[in-house]
Amino acid sequence: MKYEVDLTQMCPATFAFHVIGGKWNLPILALLSEEGPIRYNELKRRLNGITGTTLTHCLKDLIDYGIIHREQYHEVPPRVEYSLTPSGQELVPLIEEIVAWGANNIHALGGQKV
Amino acid sequence: MKYEVDLTQMCPATFAFHVIGGKWNLPILALLSEEGPIRYNELKRRLNGITGTTLTHCLKDLIDYGIIHREQYHEVPPRVEYSLTPSGQELVPLIEEIVAWGANNIHALGGQKV
Numbered sequence: 001m002k003y004e005v006d007l008t009q010m011c012p013a014t015f016a017f018h019v020i021g022g023k024w025n026l027p028i029l030a031l032l033s034e035e036g037p038i039r040y041n042e043l044k045r046r047l048n049g050i051t052g053t054t055l056t057h058c059l060k061d062l063i064d065y066g067i068i069h070r071e072q073y074h075e076v077p078p079r080v081e082y083s084l085t086p087s088g089q090e091l092v093p094l095i096e097e098i099v100a101w102g103a104n105n106i107h108a109l110g111g112q113k114v
Numbered sequence: 115m116k117y118e119v120d121l122t123q124m125c126p127a128t129f130a131f132h133v134i135g136g137k138w139n140l141p142i143l144a145l146l147s148e149e150g151p152i153r154y155n156e157l158k159r160r161l162n163g164i165t166g167t168t169l170t171h172c173l174k175d176l177i178d179y180g181i182i183h184r185e186q187y188h189e190v191p192p193r194v195e196y197s198l199t200p201s202g203q204e205l206v207p208l209i210e211e212i213v214a215w216g217a218n219n220i221h222a223l224g225g226q227k228v
């Protein structure tokens with residue numbers, strides 16, 4: 001396949017690379033794929049090492065991309081949950097293939113890199 | 115699937131997320147998947163907006179992960195080419211699926227986000 005890679009122009013490839021790329025986007029999508037709706041604090045707890053600012057920024061991006069949905073419940077205290085949109089759901093089998101690739105190829109890792 | 119996401123611990127999922135994640139890794143892998151061996155300057159030219167420092171850093175990471183191979187030819191002037199390892203080659207169909215997902219779901223994009 002021939003790729004036009006210009007991250008300043010949104011085409012199918014760059015759109016996909018924006019959604020999948022980024023240090024935390026795939027981990028966030030992986031957790032949403034297994035959990036169904038999940039609250040901000042639970043996401044933050046399970047993403048070891050992420051800062052609140054970064055998580056908020058990633059979630060906003062993924063909402064803008066139409067990949068995740070933010071539902072605010074008007075309760076006291078207010079409850080906010082995040083879930084995958086239909087477009088996000090279509091990524092679930094791909095994420096599973098990516099992880100399966102990781103299981104098959106982690107042997108390629110020299111050992112020194114974390 | 116149940117995920118343990120701890121980017122400080124290398125397991126199949128975090129290995130895969132390190133390789134695929136990052137703003138430039140997927141674009142680099144996409145170009146290598148279509149071109150065969152490719153020289154540094156050609157990569158930089160086709161990755162609109164990447165700095166030399168960032169490209170060098172990404173290539174070093176992907177070499178350490180065992181995904182790409184660096185071949186230096188002892189010519190004058192010296193020639194260096196990058197290509198996918200067998201582990202990297204296994205990613206090619208996945209990258210094509212990721213781009214196909216992008217083509218099917220770019221409609222989810224609100225329009226304002228680049």
